[in-house]
Amino acid sequence: MGRAEFLRRQAERLRTALQQSKELVVHPEEELVVEEEAKTGVQNPANLATWQGLVEQRIQDGMAQGLFDNLQGMGRPLNLYDDAFVPDDMRMAFRVLRSNNLAPLWIEVNREIHEDLARLQRMRGTAQQRWPRLPSYQRERLREDYADRIKEINDKIINYNIMAPSSSVNMGLLLKDEELAAFDAATILTQT
Numbered sequence: 001m002g003r004a005e006f007l008r009r010q011a012e013r014l015r016t017a018l019q020q021s022k023e024l025v026v027h028p029e030e031e032l033v034v035e036e037e038a039k040t041g042v043q044n045p046a047n048l049a050t051w052q053g054l055v056e057q058r059i060q061d062g063m064a065q066g067l068f069d070n071l072q073g074m075g076r077p078l079n080l081y082d083d084a085f086v087p088d089d090m091r092m093a094f095r096v097l098r099s100n101n102l103a104p105l106w107i108e109v110n111r112e113i114h115e116d117l118a119r120l121q122r123m124r125g126t127a128q129q130r131w132p133r134l135p136s137y138q139r140e141r142l143r144e145d146y147a148d149r150i151k152e153i154n155d156k157i158i159n160y161n162i163m164a165p166s167s168s169v170n171m172g173l174l175l176k177d178e179e180l181a182a183f184d185a186a187t188i189l190t191q192t
Contacts, residue, residue, distance in 0.1 A: 106163035113160060113171065116153045120179075123149065124186050131187040143183065150179050 062068055083091045097103060103111075127142050134142065154173045161170040 106160060106165065109156060109160045109163060110169075110171075113153060113156050116149070116156065120146075120149055120153065124183055127183065128186045139187075143180070143187075146183050147176065147180060150174050150176050 068074075083094060086094050094104070102108075123146060127146070130142075131139065154176075157171050157173055161167075164170055
């Protein structure tokens with residue numbers, strides 16, 4: 001089923017639901033709540049229980065009228081792995097990944113980045129502990145290694161941002177100067 005077919009079916013389901021909801025009985029207490037809110041322009045939080053009761057009552061009325069008796073898929077388990085939003089050409093690949101407890105490449109790279117960030121923090125803590133005992137040439141080398149790790153992580157973040165399907169999941173780059181300043185601050189504190 002393509003995206004157009006999926007959207008057509010969804011629209012059809014919504015039309016059917018709207019038609020059926022018009023057939024339900026409108027209760028007098030529901031009209032009172034709606035009128036009160038129309039006058040004030042604000043939903044009264046005290047009416048939340050009333051609203052929940054009304055929703056429940058509408059569902060019960062629909063069940064009594066048999067509106068839910070012939071729903072598509074009735075009596076069968078829900079498909080919680082619906083791939084409706086996955087492009088047709090990628091569905092098989094995603095199912096294979098899921099069945100083998102794997103994730104798409106961009107999610108795996110995201111995990112790697114978070115692991116690298118945790119290692120970077122541990123590296124800073126280790127440097128803080130070892131700093132007073134290290135000669136100056138090893139201190140410089142340790143700081144250079146820290147800077148190299150920041151660059152490697154930033155390269156992974158750039159690749160991840162290119163692979164990620166949406167800009168809403170993109171990650172910001174590490175600011176090298178700020179990270180090195182934090183490293184220096186941690187190691188200077190142990191020197192004094």
